[in-house]
Amino acid sequence: MEEVINELDRWLRHEFVDLNTELEEAYFAARSEILDGPDLDKTKQAILEDGGTLIARVAGTGRIPGDARERYRLLGAVGFYLAACRRHEVGADGEPLTTAWSLANRLGSSLGVAPRFVFAHQSIHNPAVRGTFLTFTSLPDEEVFIRGNALAVLAYQRAADALRRIPPMGVSSPMATYLFEQARAALDDVLRFNQALGGELDADRFFLNIRPYFKTYRVGTVEYRGANAGDFAAINEIDLLLGLSDATDPFYQHVLAEKYPYVPPEDQGPLRAAALAEPLLEAFLREAATGPAGERLRRNGGLFLAVCRAHAAAYTYHHHRLVKPFLERPAEDAPQDRREGMTASGPPLDVVIGGLARLSDLRAARDRAGLATARAALDRLQALLAAGA
Numbered sequence: 001m002e003e004v005i006n007e008l009d010r011w012l013r014h015e016f017v018d019l020n021t022e023l024e025e026a027y028f029a030a031r032s033e034i035l036d037g038p039d040l041d042k043t044k045q046a047i048l049e050d051g052g053t054l055i056a057r058v059a060g061t062g063r064i065p066g067d068a069r070e071r072y073r074l075l076g077a078v079g080f081y082l083a084a085c086r087r088h089e090v091g092a093d094g095e096p097l098t099t100a101w102s103l104a105n106r107l108g109s110s111l112g113v114a115p116r117f118v119f120a121h122q123s124i125h126n127p128a129v130r131g132t133f134l135t136f137t138s139l140p141d142e143e144v145f146i147r148g149n150a151l152a153v154l155a156y157q158r159a160a161d162a163l164r165r166i167p168p169m170g171v172s173s174p175m176a177t178y179l180f181e182q183a184r185a186a187l188d189d190v191l192r193f194n195q196a197l198g199g200e201l202d203a204d205r206f207f208l209n210i211r212p213y214f215k216t217y218r219v220g221t222v223e224y225r226g227a228n229a230g231d232f233a234a235i236n237e238i239d240l241l242l243g244l245s246d247a248t249d250p251f252y253q254h255v256l257a258e259k260y261p262y263v264p265p266e267d268q269g270p271l272r273a274a275a276l277a278e279p280l281l282e283a284f285l286r287e288a289a290t291g292p293a294g295e296r297l298r299r300n301g302g303l304f305l306a307v308c309r310a311h312a313a314a315y316t317y318h319h320h321r322l323v324k325p326f327l328e329r330p331a332e333d334a335p336q337d338r339r340e341g342m343t344a345s346g347p348p349l350d351v352v353i354g355g356l357a358r359l360s361d362l363r364a365a366r367d368r369a370g371l372a373t374a375r376a377a378l379d380r381l382q383a384l385l386a387a388g389a
C-alpha cells in the first residue's frame, strides 16, 4: 500500500502540477475561468484518468493507513485530485470518480472529518520535499497565496496558545502580562502577513487560476463546501477567549458547528473547548468591580485592550483588503453564468460577504443596527481601569 500511495504522491507533485498549470495558462491567456477545446480537453482527461488510475490502485489494496496522520494526508491527496476534476469540470457519475469518492468517504469517516481536502491539507499537513510543498499549479501566485494564508494561520495559533493559558492563572497574574504581550505580537504578525499577501498577490491570477480549486465538490451524493484559510480552531478560540463573540449567540454557534468537520482532527477538541472558558473580558470586569484596580490589573487590562485592537485590525484588513479586492470586486466582472459557485462555502457571494461583515464587526466590537457587540463592555473596562489609576 505504501508504494502505491507514494506513486500517487509523486504524480501529484509532478505531472498533476504540469497539467493544471498548462490549463491555467490557457485560461488566463483568454482571461476566462475555464475554456474548452480539443487540446485542452485532452489535458483535462489526462488529469481525470491518470489520477483515477493511481487512486484505484490505492483503493484496490483494500487497506488504508493505520496511522491517523498518514490517513489524513491521503485524504488530502484524493481531495486534490477531486478538486482539480471539479475545477476543470471533468468527470461525472461513475468511474473513476466513484472509486475516489469511496476512498475519501472511508478516510473521512475513520477520522471524523469531512471527506474532502481542506486548507490544513495545503498548509500544515503538507510535507515539503526539497523546499516545495504540494500545490495544484506551479504558478507563483498559488505559492504566495498558500504561504501567506498559512503564516497567518500559524500566527493566529500562536495568539490562541498564549490566551488559552491565561484563565487558569487569572487576568491579574504577573505571568499573564507576558502572555498578553505574546498574543498581541502574534496578532500584529497576522496583520503583517495579511498585508504582505495583499501586496504580493495578483488579483486576476487569484480570481481566475487559484480560487477555482477552492470550490465545493461532490463526494458521492453529498456536495461538500469549499476550503478556506479560516478552517482552524484558533481564530474562534481567540474570539471567545477575548469575549468578542458569545458562545450563546445563535449566529456564532452556527459558525462553530458548521466549521467543525472542516478543521484538522487535532483542532476539533480545542474548537469544542473554546466555548467553555470564562471570557477574559468578563474576568477583567469581575476583578475590576471588586475595588480599585491595582497596578498589575491596569497593566494587563491595557494589554488586553491592545490585543482586542490587534485582532480587530487584522480581521478588518481581511474583510476590506482581501475579501473585497480579491473576490467581491472581480466577481462583479464575471459572466452571469459563472457567478454561482463563486464562494468556497456555496451560498451566493452577497450572503457570504454579509456573514463575514458580521464577524468583522463582532471582532472589531463595532455596534451597528441589529448587532450588539462587546463595545459597551470594553468601554466599561477602559473606564474602570482609568478610574483605578
Ligand code: HEM
Pocket (backbone or CB within 6 Å): 148, 149, 150, 152, 153, 156, 194, 197, 201, 206, 228, 229, 230, 231, 235, 318, 322, 323, 326, 327, 343, 344, 345, 346, 352, 356, 359
Ligand atoms: C486573498 C486572500 C483571501 C481571500 C480572498 C479570502 C476570502 C475569504 C472568504 C470569501 C471567506 C468565506 C468563505 C466562504 O464561506 O465561502 C473567508 C473565510 C475566512 N478567511 Fe479568508 N480570505 C483570504 C485570506 C485569508 C487569510 C490570510 C486568513 C488568515 C488566516 C483568512 C482567514 C479567514 C477566516 C478565519 C475565515 C472564516 C470566517 C471567519 O471566521 O472569519 N483568510 N475568506
